[in-house]
Amino acid sequence: MTTKLSVNVNAIAQLRNRRDLPWPSVVGLSRTALEAGAWGITVHPRPDERHVRRSDVQPLADLVAQYPDAEFNIEGYPDDRLMEIALEVHPHQVTLVPDDPAQATSDHGWDFRSQHNFLKPVVARLKGEGMRVSLFADADAETIAIAAETGADRAELYTGPYGATFDDDDAASKELDKLQAAAEIARDAGLGLNAGHDLTVANLPPLLARAPWIDEVSIGHGLTAEALEYGMAVAVERFRAACGEETSS
Incomplete structure (x- = not known):
């Protein structure tokens, strides 16, 4: 299998919001990403709207709907506001994260x-409306299997600690060991698997070599940084290649 790429457009929206102008266009650059072969678009519409705004969500959903093979992923903490957005827009996937509104x-x-009983009815409600549900998870082989008991379809491995080891090969190897162990337990528990946070063209292939059954990676900051240097279309192709896809470049 080939791991699919979902482009998180939060950083694009955050740059736009610095001047409260319509550029860079979140919808326009999402279209460029999809035209370049991205599997999907991810947004995290936080309550303070410091990057993706609620008003961005429906236009992005409408855009993704124009690409029959693409998916729209909304992530966030399942408060009343996020649930309202999800039930209104019906994305293909909702990724639930334990964010505090003050977190960067x-x-x-x-x-x-401790949060199994909180998550289970939320997962059931979203799945009952036809949405796939993924739960943000640490690379903890001892607890990740419990995610399956909530009824979730997938777990998304938090890869931030791995991404932080960009200048330390030994530390990177240790983090990869943790990620691989958690990925194996998640697979054995019947969970699909996503991954995200601080993934780059350089560190993505070693991760996928350890856990090639990862279904999807959601990448924002690293891909946006590449887009500033190479352009969005080329950045998407570079990350698709890092995922093991054949590209035109």
Whole structure:
């Protein structure tokens, strides 16, 4: 199997919001990404709207609907606002993350032992409306299997600690060991698997060599940084190649 690429457009929206102008266009660059072969688009519409705004969500859903093979993924903490957005838009996938509104970015997975009873009815409601549900998870082989008990379809491995080892090969190897162990347990528990956070063209292939059954990676910051240097279409092709896809370049 080939791991699919979903482009997280939060950083694009954050750059736009610095001047409250219509550029860079979140919809326009998402279209470029899809035309370049991205599997999907991911958004995280936080309550403070510091990057993707609620008003961005429906236009992006409408855009993705123009590409029959593409998927729209909404992620966030399952408060009333996020649930309302999801039930209104009906994305293909909802990724639930344990974010506090004050966090700069997602930086840990769910505590599945203590939050199992909170997550289970949320997962059931979203799945009942036809949406796939993924739960953000630390690379913890001892607890990730509990995610399956919530009824979730997938777990998304938080790869931030691995991404932070970009200048330390020994530390990177240790983090890969943790990710591989958690990925194996998740697979054995019947969970599909996603991954995301601080993944790059350089560090993505070693991760996928350890866990080639990862279904999807969601990449924002690293891909946006590449887009500033190479352009969005080339950046998407570079990440698709890192995922093992054949590209035109």
